[in-house]
Amino acid sequence: MKSTLWALLVLIPLSVLGQVPRESKLLPAKEWIAFQWEGSTLGNRYFDKAFMNVPFQIDSIPHRFKVQFDLGATNSMLYGNAIAPYLHAYPELATKLDTVNKPFRIQSRQNGSFKDVEVHLEKTTFRLKHLMYFEGFGVKLTSDSVSSPTIKHVGTLGASFFKNKVLVIDYPNHRLLVLDSLDSETEKRFDFSECRIDKGRVKLPFTIGAKTYWVMFDTGSSIFPLVTNKKYFKKLADGSVTDTLTVSSWGKSFPALGRKPKEPIRLGSTVLTQSKVYLMPNFNRFFKEERIIGLTGNALFLESVIAVDFKNGKFGILKE
Numbered sequence: 001m002k003s004t005l006w007a008l009l010v011l012i013p014l015s016v017l018g019q020v021p022r023e024s025k026l027l028p029a030k031e032w033i034a035f036q037w038e039g040s041t042l043g044n045r046y047f048d049k050a051f052m053n054v055p056f057q058i059d060s061i062p063h064r065f066k067v068q069f070d071l072g073a074t075n076s077m078l079y080g081n082a083i084a085p086y087l088h089a090y091p092e093l094a095t096k097l098d099t100v101n102k103p104f105r106i107q108s109r110q111n112g113s114f115k116d117v118e119v120h121l122e123k124t125t126f127r128l129k130h131l132m133y134f135e136g137f138g139v140k141l142t143s144d145s146v147s148s149p150t151i152k153h154v155g156t157l158g159a160s161f162f163k164n165k166v167l168v169i170d171y172p173n174h175r176l177l178v179l180d181s182l183d184s185e186t187e188k189r190f191d192f193s194e195c196r197i198d199k200g201r202v203k204l205p206f207t208i209g210a211k212t213y214w215v216m217f218d219t220g221s222s223i224f225p226l227v228t229n230k231k232y233f234k235k236l237a238d239g240s241v242t243d244t245l246t247v248s249s250w251g252k253s254f255p256a257l258g259r260k261p262k263e264p265i266r267l268g269s270t271v272l273t274q275s276k277v278y279l280m281p282n283f284n285r286f287f288k289e290e291r292i293i294g295l296t297g298n299a300l301f302l303e304s305v306i307a308v309d310f311k312n313g314k315f316g317i318l319k320e
Contacts, residue, residue, distance in 0.1 A: 058114075
């Protein structure tokens with residue numbers, strides 16, 4: 001993810017292929033927002049599902065961008081290095097940038113924001129009072145980029161974007177939907193569990209054996225169904241290593257060990273298949289601060305349609 005833990009997981013992609021289900025009449029088709037998987041290579045292995053990107057435009061600027069869809073990031077943001085040439089080309093956007101007041105903190109630095117902007121995700125428009133400006137971050141683009149027709153990666157769509165909304169992710173059909181609420185009939189079609197919404201981050205109650213453990217749901221996470229620390233790795237995983245990946249963090253490489261869980265992992269009444277438990281070092285502090293035992297991401301839900309009710313603190317999986 002490109003958020004609190006992005007230094008590690010931005011390099012760890014996802015490679016589980018889902019089955020395309022029947023075309024659902026679940027929700028209004030015209031309001032769906034397509035997302036695209038971006039692939040990446042890790043060591044000598046290529047994974048076709050590394051990151052989830054969504055189309056993005058801001059105000060009336062006539063350029064198409066893309067941003068990473070990452071619920072591990074507490075705030076939505078534009079990267080300073082990437083958006084810089086567009087600020088020079090479009091002074092009306094630059095006038096909305098406030099770098100004096102810096103309410104957003106990331107990587108031990110305070111950051112400013114764009115104020116009162118319109119964000120367009122395909123045909124759906126959202127009005128934001130603040131859009132974080134991550135100064136000095138991202139790939140540096142030049143003035144030539146403004147005249148180039150290629151779609152530029154300029155930021156992150158984070159958890160704050162969905163405050164008090166219902167987010168639906170249709171993984172097999174590669175699309176998202178943002179609603180004020182679900183109607184009662186649609187809501188019955190999901191197996192909902194109570195979850196925690198903490199600073200926008202979604203915490204899920206995984207039942208493993210007879211106990212419930214809280215994990216953070218992060219769409220910026222990649223191939224790992226469940227990432228945990230040494231304590232819970234010993235408690236939850238069996239004795240045989242089934243996968244080893246070499247991952248990088250801040251220039252250092254280390255192995256990520258994967259094992260099968262001792263018992264099935266459940267969320268509500270749904271048994272989450274293709275489960276593995278991975279050991280990652282150096283996450284103890286983060287897990288303790290967030291009151292979780294680990295992270296989960298896209299890998300467990302690639303064949304599912306899920307709904308995250310940020311207003312009422314519920315996480316649902318569409319029933320068959």
